[in-house]
Structures are given as C-alpha cells and as structure tokens.
Amino acid sequence: MTWDFETDLETQVELDWIEQFVREEVEPLEHVLGSPWNIHDPLFKQLVKPLQAQVKARKLWACHLGPELGGSGYGQVRLALINEILGRALFGPVVFGCQAPDSGNSEILAHYGTPEQKRRYLQPLLAGDIVSCFAMTEPQGGADPSVITTEAVRDGDGWLLSGEKWFASNARYAAFYIVMAITDKRVSVHEGTSMFIIAADAPGVRIIRNVGIADDPAATHAYLSFDKVRVSARDLLGEPGQAFAVAQVRLGGGRVHHAMRVIGQAQKALDCLCERALSRTTQGSRLADKQMVQEKIADSWIELEQFRLLVMRTAWRIDHYQDYRRVRKDIAAVKVAMPKVLHDIAARALQVHGSLGVSEEMPFVGHIVRSFQMGLADGPTEVHKITVAKQLLRDYEACDALFPSYHRPTAAARAQEKYAPALASLQALEA
Secondary structure (H helix, E strand, O other), X not given: OOOOOOOOHHHHHHHHHHHHHHHHHHHHHHHOOOOOOOOOOHHHHHHHHHHHHHHHHOOOOOOOOOHHHOOOOOHHHHHHHHHHHHOOOOOHHHHOOOOOOHHHHHHHHHHHOOHHHHHHHHHHHHHOOOOEEEEOOEOOEOOOHHHOOOEEEEEOOEEEEEEEEEEEEOHHHOOEEEEEEEOOOOOOOOOOEEEEEXXXXXXXXXEEEEEOOOOOOOOOEEEEEEEEEXXXXXXXXXXXXXXXXXXXXXXXXXXXXXHHHXXXXXXXXXXXXHHHHHHOEEOOEEHHHOHHHHHHHHHHHHHHHHHHHHHHHHHHHHHHHOOHHHHHHHHHHHHHHHHHHHHHHHHHHHHHHHHHHHOOOOOHHHHHHHHHHHOOOOOOHHHHHXXXXXXXXXXXXXXXXXXXXXXXXXXXXXXXXXXXXXXXXXXXXXX
8 A cells, every 4th residue: 555645754844944935035025026937127136046046056946847857856746745835925936947837848848859949948948047938829719729820831941930829928028939830731730730939039029919917917928929930940849740749748737737836825815814714803703703704714624625635646646657648637627626726715715804805915816816817728627627527438438347337227136136045035034
C-alpha cells in the first residue's frame, strides 16, 4: 500500500519557508506594483528581482520544469503544495518563475524548441529577463478548433502569416508570441495547423487594443492583428501540422497548475471569512456564533478540501504515469470543479463582509470574476464535462460484460438463480 497524506520533512521545511516568504515579502507587492508581467517597470526591478534571487538561491525557481529542462524537477505533487501557497499572492508565481503563460510556453519550448530557439527564447524566459504570450484563441471562437482562420502561407523558404487573435495572454509586455496558424487546408485542422514563434516587434504585428478583466486595470490581454508577418523555417515550433500536439503539452499541465493556485485563492477567501466571523459582532453576538454563518464556513471548508484532494490525486497520477493523456479525465474534472469552488467560497466571504466585501479593499469581487475566467480559459467548463462523460462511457463500454449487474431486474433474476438451493431449503424448513 502506498496511500499517504503526509509531506516528507525536507519538503515541509521548504513549504514553511515559502509560506513565510510569500506572506511577509510577496503579498505586499500587489499594493505598490501594477501588473506582475510588467518586468520593465523600474520599481519591479527594484522590488521583485531581489526576491527572485532569493528563490533561485534556494533552488525553488521554475519548479514546473525538470532539471534537464532548466527547472528544479519537483514533480506535480510538490508543485501543487507550492502553488497552493503562491496562489494567495498576485506576484507569487512571477517571484518563483512559474507564472502563466510563461510556464506553459517554457514547457513547449523545452520539449519542441530547436537549440537556437532555446538559446534565443527559453534561456532568457527561464532567467526572468523576458516574458511571453500564447496566442491561440480567435475572435470567432475559442473551444472549436474549426474556427481558426489565422493562416500561414508558404512564401519561398518561409511563410507569410495573417489573421487575428483574441485574448492573447500577456501580449502587451511580451518579447515574443507563440501563435497557432493553419498551414495546410487540404487536411483536417488537427493535422494542418502549425505553431510559430513570432517576435513582438516583427513587422506586421499590431495590438488592436489591450483588454483587461474586470478587476485588472493593467489590461494584460490583447486583441492582436497579424498582416503578412514573415516567419522563417527557424520560427516553426515543432514540425508542420504539429500545433495541437505542441499545445497539449502546455494546456494539460496549465489546467492543473491553475487549479493548484485556485486552492490558495479559495483558502485566502476562507481565511478572510473566518476572521470576519470571529471579529464582527452584531445583534449581541459574534457572527461566528450565528448558525447561518457557521453553515457558510462549514460548506466552504468541505468544498475546498474535496477539491484539494481531487487536485492532489490528479497531480499524483501525472507524476505516476508521466502521460497527460492517461490523466485526461482527471484533469478535465479538476477544470470543471475549479470555477465553482472559487466562486462559492468567495461569494460567501463577500456576503459575510457586507459592504466591505464588494469594495476594492477586499479580494472577493476579483475572485468571483476570476472564477468565471477559470471556467473559460483553456477550454470552457462545458467542453470538459463532455470529456469526463465520454471517458467514463468509454471505460464502461470496454467492460460491457458487467452491464447486466447494473440492471436491477436482471440482477434480481441472477440472484434468484444463484441462491435457489438455499431458498428451497429454507422454504422446506418453513413448511
């Protein structure tokens, strides 16, 4: 038996340091800095770079990558424990070198990049000297790959890439974009789409406008236009037609990493809920003594623990199988559960805080908006529910010999037949 819910001492020591470091050094940054991706801000360099140096000195930098890829190689379980803590702080991931979309982009560059691409893009990305953008979604739609219209047409030894991308993560601060485009219309979109690396300052690249989420004044997502952008053979990431295989390397892990950080955000909301309940008095007693508030606290803790266990088991399965395809159903389930857990806990905390809860002085409105974002990013909730259902049905279909046992009339008949001698003996004795 290998079931275990304990953390080894060596890892726990690091987790304790991370927790104190994030609480005392990292969380305050969000009150004095703007976007975590604006690495060109002089104040960012002054305040964040020294903290990153401390993280690197403790070998906690870029833990999502293995040592052979430039990271610490902690594995998904330990990464989950770390990300729980980092999720509490807006600047947590960037201080530890594992922020999205750079974490996913570094993974696909590490797996598919040429030596030149790694030198030019991966090394400075891992060093924290630049940030990047992932541009896959288009204005016409996101979850349906058949709507991709961005196209790269052969032109001599390279391509001319044209089209538009929507909600391109971190585009305004990025040094380069990873862009998905159709390169062969004669085959299916899954076979005829390729991935390219495009410098942000390449001729023909234009940000139509920067787009912010409701609680994000920095507007870090962009509506992009590509007008006959020349890309050479050295800008191709992976092989022609391999875009979806490349994308899945980052999307599978990215979905779980989002969930890991959401645990931290939801825990922060639960902490605030409990602190408010203990400190606020109304109608002669503390909120903590009101049964309806106690119900909110209990429901929040139970939902968070259930979600945390699902995330941790999924992380363990990724480490165990080393194959995201075998854990596809688990990852989809995590993706489905994530938005509701964050939304419901944050909403309860907001309600108990009253008018303070809807103000910018508390994080709950941001959490609620982010819960909807988590239900859309990397594939909407509905798509992942379909994935879970199809995987389950496929498993049952493979074991169709067991189906009769689930059909009550058939099961009853089989039981009668199996225990007929015993029933006959009993009836004889009664007679």
